[in-house]
Amino acid sequence: MDSLSFKIIKTESKTRISILKTTKNLEIECPNFIYPTRRGSHNHLTPDNLELIPEIKCLSIGVGDIITKPGISTLKKYNEYILQKKNPNKQKNETEKTTTLDQPTNTNKDKETEIINKPGIASFYALKNKLIFLTLRDPFLFQMTVPSIKNSVVITSYEGSSVKISAQDYNTLITEANPDIWTNLYSEQLPMPTGKKLMKLTAKNNQWAKNFSTVPKPKQTGFFSIIEGGSEIKQRQNSISQSVDKNCEGIVIGSLFLGETACQRQEILGIINEKIQEDKPKILIGDGQITDVLEAIEAGVDLFCGFFPEFVSELKLVLNLTDLFSLENVLKGDLSKFKGEFYKEYLINICDPKFRDSLKPLVQGCNCFTCQNHKSCYLYHLANSHEMTFDVLITIHNLWQFSNFFVMIREAIKIGKFTEYKKLILDYLEENQ
Numbered sequence: 001m002d003s004l005s006f007k008i009i010k011t012e013s014k015t016r017i018s019i020l021k022t023t024k025n026l027e028i029e030c031p032n033f034i035y036p037t038r039r040g041s042h043n044h045l046t047p048d049n050l051e052l053i054p055e056i057k058c059l060s061i062g063v064g065d066i067i068t069k070p071g072i073s074t075l076k077k078y079n080e081y082i083l084q085k086k087n088p089n090k091q092k093n094e095t096e097k098t099t100t101l102d103q104p105t106n107t108n109k110d111k112e113t114e115i116i117n118k119p120g121i122a123s124f125y126a127l128k129n130k131l132i133f134l135t136l137r138d139p140f141l142f143q144m145t146v147p148s149i150k151n152s153v154v155i156t157s158y159e160g161s162s163v164k165i166s167a168q169d170y171n172t173l174i175t176e177a178n179p180d181i182w183t184n185l186y187s188e189q190l191p192m193p194t195g196k197k198l199m200k201l202t203a204k205n206n207q208w209a210k211n212f213s214t215v216p217k218p219k220q221t222g223f224f225s226i227i228e229g230g231s232e233i234k235q236r237q238n239s240i241s242q243s244v245d246k247n248c249e250g251i252v253i254g255s256l257f258l259g260e261t262a263c264q265r266q267e268i269l270g271i272i273n274e275k276i277q278e279d280k281p282k283i284l285i286g287d288g289q290i291t292d293v294l295e296a297i298e299a300g301v302d303l304f305c306g307f308f309p310e311f312v313s314e315l316k317l318v319l320n321l322t323d324l325f326s327l328e329n330v331l332k333g334d335l336s337k338f339k340g341e342f343y344k345e346y347l348i349n350i351c352d353p354k355f356r357d358s359l360k361p362l363v364q365g366c367n368c369f370t371c372q373n374h375k376s377c378y379l380y381h382l383a384n385s386h387e388m389t390f391d392v393l394i395t396i397h398n399l400w401q402f403s404n405f406f407v408m409i410r411e412a413i414k415i416g417k418f419t420e421y422k423k424l425i426l427d428y429l430e431e432n433q
């Protein structure tokens with residue numbers, strides 16, 4: 001089986017441009033954005049709507065969501081049905097042999113062939129050409145999502161129901177779901193403890209990682225080790241030395257954006273950079289504010305999973321990134337001139353009466369479906385009338401803006417100007433907040 005590959009193309013200090021290639025031959029240019037979804041979709045968008053935003057190439061799906069619905073057994077039946085349909089001459093019972101991980105009935109070669117063919121969760125939700133990251137932490141929820149108990153982890157779904165899952169069940173889920181990226185089981189707590197409580201939590205997670213390594217692993221590639229340890233450097237080092245599997249294909253940085261300061265976060269990311277091999281891709285799960293994204297990318301993060309565009313859409317705010325923070329605007333040092341000007345804020349309140357008669361698009365030069373087809377006055381009317389269409393149109397625009405912000409970041413790295421680009425935006429935001 002081909003493995004997931006990661007190639008660094010260009011670096012600027014710790015920041016890098018890279019290509020992450022999945023076993024399904026998807027090529028993702030990093031730094032990039034992983035869009036958190038509810039079972040592969042969004043409250044206001046269908047998978048077809050997502051196709052309107054081509055820069056969104058990576059989606060995350062919560063383990064808690066899919067384990068409650070469709071659940072492992074439905075996924076297993078779905079995989080069997082699709083494989084049977086594709087290979088009608090194959091005996092049904094032959095595919096069933098790999099469904100339980102602890103039954104070493106097939107040769108390794110057979111297993112690998114069948115696993116790579118498993119349609120999995122991407123096919124189940126009709127998510128074509130998207131990288132799927134199966135995540136334990138739900139970036140939408142502020143509540144603790146994975147409190148651990150003795151030999152299992154309890155995961156809370158979006159609807160609030162809790163499911164207890166053992167390492168064995170989790171591995172079966174990974175086998176059936178066949179995501180591109182997945183991690184070992186771990187536990188996060190909110191508020192993030194410090195001192196002895198954090199030491200205990202880190203030790204528990206280290207033990208989980210060790211237990212996990214003894215359970216037969218699914219054969220899928222894309223296994224990323226999770227680094228825990230809260231806001232304390234010592235516990236982070238502890239987690240790196242004891243939890244990181246030497247055969248992992250990447251790193252997910254857990255337990256950040258849970259109350260630590262920006263300085264602590266930078267120090268933690270610095271330690272991770274020092275200790276983890278440069279050629280391993282790094283994913284950071286956070287809220288995704290502009291400042292956080294820029295600082296994380298400067299610290300060498302490759303993929304950022306956050307709910308910021310969703311959050312601002314819920315507040316009826318319009319993102320203006322591609323116009324205000326275009327490379328041209330930022331690098332010529334004119335950002336401060338835009339302070340307070342019409343359309344020159346990075347978060348626009350569309351409910352403001354100044355948009356009532358505006359025939360301009362939400363953001364000049366935005367190529368999203370919303371801006372190409374509708375004027376600001378129409379969006380103003382929809383927002384103030386609480387029309388559901390507004391949620392769809394604003395979500396499409398904000399996701400388009402946020403995903404294209406990463407395109408601009410990559411351009412800045414390519415021309416060796418990321419440090420300058422980042423500094424000018426942060427200075428502007430500090431002045432204007």
Ligand SMILES: [Zn+2]
Binds near residue numbers: 363366368
């Ligand atoms: Zn737009």
